[in-house]
Amino acid sequence: MITCTGCGRKNPDDARCCEGCGRKLQSGRFGAPQESGGTRPLERFSSGSMSDAARSELWRMVEAWGYVAVVLAALGACLYTGRLWPLYPAVAVVALLLWLRKI
Ligand SMILES: [Zn+2]
Secondary structure (H helix, E strand, C coil): CEECCCCCCEECCCCCECCCCCCECCCCCCCHHHHHHHHHHHHHHHHHHHHHHHHHHHHHHHHHHHHHHHHHHHHHHHHHHCCCCCHHHHHHHHHHHHHHHCC
């Protein structure tokens, strides 16, 4: 027995088209339910891991630009006050953070 995916009518196993609506029927036992059931979890898994990777990549970009902003702020403060020596430890700390985070 083949159940039509269009109208739900039950058709004989040897029927090629639905007797109710004329839609082409999936042949044999390897019909639509098994096929879609096999591909859907895989698609969901791959799309989920893709978005996770994109999100972590975006977060790393935000973090890297945050460090750049800190360096620029320190540079601006040093230029404003006319003292450059506090800039060096700030740059060193940011460079260490970048190295630790492998950005
Ligand atoms: Zn039908």
